[in-house]
Amino acid sequence: MRLTTFSDYSLRVLIYLGVHGEEIATVGRIAEAYRISANHLMKVAHYLAQGGYIETARGKGGGMRLGLAPEKINLGELVRGTEDNGKLVECFDRNASDCRIESACVLRGVLGQALDAFFRSLDAYTLADLIAPKPRLAKMLVLTQKR
Secondary structure: OOOOHHHHHHHHHHHHHHHHOOOOEOHHHHHHHHOOOHHHHHHHHHHHHHOOOEEEEOOOOOEEEEOOOHHHOEHHHHHHHHOOOOOOOHHHOOOOOOOOOOOOOOHHHHHHHHHHHHHHHHHOOEHHHHOOOHHHHHHHOOOOOOO
């Protein structure tokens, strides 16, 4: 299983903002820190703002910061929202499945249990857990420490 780039970038944006604290950050600055596409981050920022994970401000001096405390951002909830459908294989969608062995296959149940275990594991963590090594992350993300 592999997370989508959208999920990956969503987590990265939140980590950056969590390390950054109350300071406003721009998409360009985050993209530069991670050396990733600013265009992709625009879509991610829009999604995160719609979900209340971040607050955004337009115009001169605008940007974004966390909209929730890091301990309120559950990783399982976030990833469930950012993954397009959670269907590991075709037969997870019975309406679109064209699998010849579906009626006798045990694989869907096995993979469903694995997916449930994956999300249960993520449910045990928050953004606060991810930003625990804040001083080291700040150095890696080329942030100045003002705290």
